[in-house]
Amino acid sequence: MFCEQKKQKSHGYSILELSIYMALLVVVLTLAADLLFGFTRSRVKIEVSSEIQQNLRFASEEISRSIEQAKAIGSISGSNLTLTMPDTTSDPISFRLNNYVLEISKAGSAFAPLTTQPVKVTNLNFGAIANSTVRSVQVKITIESQNKSQSNQFTTVLRGK
Amino acid sequence: MKKSTGQLLIEALIALGVGTTIVVAVGQLVGISFRANLIGANQIPSSGLTQECLEAALSIKTENWANLYFPQGGSDPEAGKGLGNPYHPIVQSSGWRLAPGNETISLTGKNYTRNLMIENVSRTAQNGLGEIEEIYNQSRRDLGTIKITCTTSFLGGEIKEARFLTRHNQKVFSQSNWQGGPGQANWSDPTKYFADNGGVNVTGTPGSVLLAGSPGGGYISKNEFLTSSIYGINPMNNNRIKTSLRFSAQANKQVQRVGIYLQTVRNSPTYRIGLQADSTGNPSGTWLGATRRGYGSFRPTTTGWQTINLTEAVPLTAGTVYHLVIEYQSGSIGGSRYIDLRSSLPLNRLIPFNNASDQFANTLYYSGRNWQIRGRQPIYYLGYADSSLEGNPYDNLYNPINNNFTETPIYGSNFVGQSFVGLTGTLSKIEISVRKSRAQNPQGDLSVSLYNLTDSQLINSGVLVGRNVVTQTYAWYTYTLPSPVTLASAKTYLVYLSSPATTSARAYNISAAIANTPLVPITFLGNQSQLAWSTNSGLNFTLRPEADFSTIRLLSLGGYVTSGELISSSFDTGSQSGYLSILWTGDKPANTDILFQIATNDNNATWNFLGPDGTTSTYYNISATAIFSGASNHRYLRYRLLLTSDGQKTPRLDEIRINYVL
Numbered sequence: 001m002f003c004e005q006k007k008q009k010s011h012g013y014s015i016l017e018l019s020i021y022m023a024l025l026v027v028v029l030t031l032a033a034d035l036l037f038g039f040t041r042s043r044v045k046i047e048v049s050s051e052i053q054q055n056l057r058f059a060s061e062e063i064s065r066s067i068e069q070a071k072a073i074g075s076i077s078g079s080n081l082t083l084t085m086p087d088t089t090s091d092p093i094s095f096r097l098n099n100y101v102l103e104i105s106k107a108g109s110a111f112a113p114l115t116t117q118p119v120k121v122t123n124l125n126f127g128a129i130a131n132s133t134v135r136s137v138q139v140k141i142t143i144e145s146q147n148k149s150q151s152n153q154f155t156t157v158l159r160g161k
Numbered sequence: 162m163k164k165s166t167g168q169l170l171i172e173a174l175i176a177l178g179v180g181t182t183i184v185v186a187v188g189q190l191v192g193i194s195f196r197a198n199l200i201g202a203n204q205i206p207s208s209g210l211t212q213e214c215l216e217a218a219l220s221i222k223t224e225n226w227a228n229l230y231f232p233q234g235g236s237d238p239e240a241g242k243g244l245g246n247p248y249h250p251i252v253q254s255s256g257w258r259l260a261p262g263n264e265t266i267s268l269t270g271k272n273y274t275r276n277l278m279i280e281n282v283s284r285t286a287q288n289g290l291g292e293i294e295e296i297y298n299q300s301r302r303d304l305g306t307i308k309i310t311c312t313t314s315f316l317g318g319e320i321k322e323a324r325f326l327t328r329h330n331q332k333v334f335s336q337s338n339w340q341g342g343p344g345q346a347n348w349s350d351p352t353k354y355f356a357d358n359g360g361v362n363v364t365g366t367p368g369s370v371l372l373a374g375s376p377g378g379g380y381i382s383k384n385e386f387l388t389s390s391i392y393g394i395n396p397m398n399n400n401r402i403k404t405s406l407r408f409s410a411q412a413n414k415q416v417q418r419v420g421i422y423l424q425t426v427r428n429s430p431t432y433r434i435g436l437q438a439d440s441t442g443n444p445s446g447t448w449l450g451a452t453r454r455g456y457g458s459f460r461p462t463t464t465g466w467q468t469i470n471l472t473e474a475v476p477l478t479a480g481t482v483y484h485l486v487i488e489y490q491s492g493s494i495g496g497s498r499y500i501d502l503r504s505s506l507p508l509n510r511l512i513p514f515n516n517a518s519d520q521f522a523n524t525l526y527y528s529g530r531n532w533q534i535r536g537r538q539p540i541y542y543l544g545y546a547d548s549s550l551e552g553n554p555y556d557n558l559y560n561p562i563n564n565n566f567t568e569t570p571i572y573g574s575n576f577v578g579q580s581f582v583g584l585t586g587t588l589s590k591i592e593i594s595v596r597k598s599r600a601q602n603p604q605g606d607l608s609v610s611l612y613n614l615t616d617s618q619l620i621n622s623g624v625l626v627g628r629n630v631v632t633q634t635y636a637w638y639t640y641t642l643p644s645p646v647t648l649a650s651a652k653t654y655l656v657y658l659s660s661p662a663t664t665s666a667r668a669y670n671i672s673a674a675i676a677n678t679p680l681v682p683i684t685f686l687g688n689q690s691q692l693a694w695s696t697n698s699g700l701n702f703t704l705r706p707e708a709d710f711s712t713i714r715l716l717s718l719g720g721y722v723t724s725g726e727l728i729s730s731s732f733d734t735g736s737q738s739g740y741l742s743i744l745w746t747g748d749k750p751a752n753t754d755i756l757f758q759i760a761t762n763d764n765n766a767t768w769n770f771l772g773p774d775g776t777t778s779t780y781y782n783i784s785a786t787a788i789f790s791g792a793s794n795h796r797y798l799r800y801r802l803l804l805t806s807d808g809q810k811t812p813r814l815d816e817i818r819i820n821y822v823l
Contacts (some may be wrong), residue, residue, distance in 0.1 A: 024174075024177050027177075028177055028180050028181075031181070032180075035187060039187070049202055052202075053202060053205060056205050057205055060205070060209060064212075129220070129252050129255065129256065129257060130255060130256075131224065131254075131255045131256045133223060133224040133225075133256075134219075134220045134223040134224050134256070136216060136217075136220050136257070138213070138252075142269060149269050150202055150205065150206070150269055151206060151268040151269040152205050152206045152209040152268070153206065153209050153210055153213060153266065153268060154208075154209035154210070154212050154213045154216075155212070155213035155216045155217060156212075156216055157216050157219050157220055157223075
């Protein structure tokens with residue numbers, strides 16, 4: 001009789017155990033869900049930032065390299081820049097802002113985009129700092145995507161001859 | 162089967178702990194990723210701003226090196242540089258310029274702080290040669306290179322980048338032909354120059370500059386140690402003031418005692434006097450001697466010569482520049498308690514005994530802040546261990562006619578001259594520097610006579626200068642003997658001046674100088690030459706070894722003038738250039754010298770010729786010498802060439818080169 005009673009006690013959880021277990025499970029599931037949402041949000045942010053940074057870096061390097069190789073400033077006005085290049089195969093090089101896309105044209109070819117969708121170039125400004133001895137171009141650029149934006153400012157001296 | 166009836170609570174807690182650990186780890190990974198992304202987002206604009214700063218420095222350097230090399234203006238290459246002097250680039254007048262301090266730039270709502278530092282650079286060799294040194298050494302400063310460091314900082318990090326900027330456009334100015342002669346103000350014909358101030362010969366040896374004259378002759382004897390006035394150097398009336406008598410040693414000997422002449426003595430405190438080496442024209446600040454005690458003390462009570470024994474002997478090297486430095490030691494000093502040393506004018510830059518050139522002779526005065534050149538002839542002597550002497554012993558003018566310390570008048574029965582003994586050679590010309598004492602002309606011409614004192618025989622007499630020719634300032638006049646006179650070393654000769662028809666009111670004046678009796682060995686030719694005068698029209702002459710006629714030359718046929726000077730045309734380097742070094746080729750026989758000074762400016766009009774220490778009293782006398790840094794960053798350049806000789810030989814300049822960078 002005693003043995004039968006002991007066996008009966010080891011069947012399933014007690015109501016107290018079950019309650020504690022359920023409560024812990026709820027806490028764990030809540031944390032996991034929150035983490036999942038946070039992680040997803042961060043991943044989206046990082047992806048957007050990376051997209052902006054890649055575009056900003058690529059555009060800056062392309063513009064800077066072109067200015068450095070140029071031997072003269074053809075024309076410069078706001079978001080438009082035309083450079084006279086020493087190499088006829090790439091002369092002239094022009095940059096412009098067309099519908100939030102930074103575009104480049106080499107040797108009179110059609111303009112091609114330098115930045116990729118969905119990022120938008122919301123500000124592009126070229127400024128000449130030039131006198132009879134030395135010429136440089138100051139560039140200010142802002143790229144935006146999904147309400148995030150980043151800017152860059154740099155100057156490059158023309159070195160082409 | 163009966164035992165596997167559900168989990169224990171402890172198992173659930175362990176599972177929960179493991180799960181939480183995983184959650185925290187993943188969370189941290191996400192955080193790091195997010196932070197890395199944030200820093201990456203700042204790096205692009207920081208790099209861009211740093212690159213802009215470096216490009217601005219490059220632009221400034223290309224446009225005008227001086228704007229970068231002298232960031233605060235002026236001409237001190239050390240001013241305004243180093244890590245304690247931040248600048249930032251600004252756009253001004255269509256170009257980049259520097260402004261002091263940091264700047265804050267806001268891009269997309271984030272602030273970036275940017276600055277630029279400028280540091281001097283030295284190399285392993287002088288004149289911009291060799292490799293850049295890790296630790297800056299001012300003595301090997303490269304005037305053509307600087308280090309620029311641009312830093313852009315943001316919340317959580319910074320981008321720093323350094324770049325060496327070099328005035329890479331090094332050029333050489335060279336001239337090796339002067340046959341075109343003078344008259345060219347601006348450099349265009351490489352054979353011409355601007356002016357010669359007499360004494361040079363640019364055609365005798367094509368492509369070279371020589372002293373005027375011809376070989377085969379020279380000076381038999383000369384004394385050009387003019388003494389026209391005496392001055393105190395500066396009252397030493399506070400404990401910071403120092404005085405220096407600068408000189409070039411004439412012998413390799415040990416100095417045991419020194420002598421100076423005190424112009425003023427007022428309740429004197431105790432002063433210290435000793436020898437110091439030269440450091441770029443000024444005293445080094447360290448006493449010479451084996452234990453650095455090459456000095457002595459004195460507390461004078463009377464004016465005149467003061468002899469001071471040094472605590473220990475100081476060995477000198479002939480040709481090396483030294484300073485005899487006097488400074489306060491102890492006792493009360495002030496406006497009524499001080500001394501002042503005597504100096505004389507003009508600055509002859511000669512050693513009186515043999516007229517040897519001493520281009521470094523001068524007096525200097527230390528005000529408590531810096532040394533200043535006084536431009537006066539030092540009066541001093543050095544007493545060597547072998548009892549011989551050296552220095553300038555003439556402490557005053559001497560007028561034997563009136564027996565006072567003024568110029569000497571020649572008129573009526575008062576004849577004045579100089580005796581010589583031990584001279585050999587064939588005397589052809591006599592040159593003497595005199596002046597008239599009044600604006601009115603003297604009544605008679607000035608005659609010069611050559612007299613054999615040993616045999617009481619007048620050899621020749623003639624007019625040195627006509628009464629209508631002589632000027633009121635000292636000028637050299639030449640009398641050419643009708644036939645050359647061969648001098649015998651055993652005979653005493655007398656050269657004297659006379660003008661019997663002239664009255665005292667319109668007398669001719671000459672300058673004679675006097676020394677203390679013990680110093681006669683270092684007066685002009687020592688005892689071999691003495692001042693001579695007669696107050697009875699030459700019936701008899703009095704000779705005095707302590708005194709000498711200041712300006713007299715005896716010449717044999719041929720020979721060279723003792724100095725010649727040439728000023729180059731203005732060389733336009735086209736920009737505010739940096740001047741690195743001066744080099745030349747030629748020949749310098751014994752007792753001759755080739756000396757240069759350099760002047761630079763931006764207006765092609767104001768020419769201030771300076772030596773390697775930046776003063777007018779020094780010269781570039783060694784080829785391949787670094788040019789005084791203050792000459793740099795000016796557009797126009799001229800050089801001044803000074804050739805000197807004892808009259809026996811001439812130096813020869815074949816080519817001058819000046820290294821500069823645009």
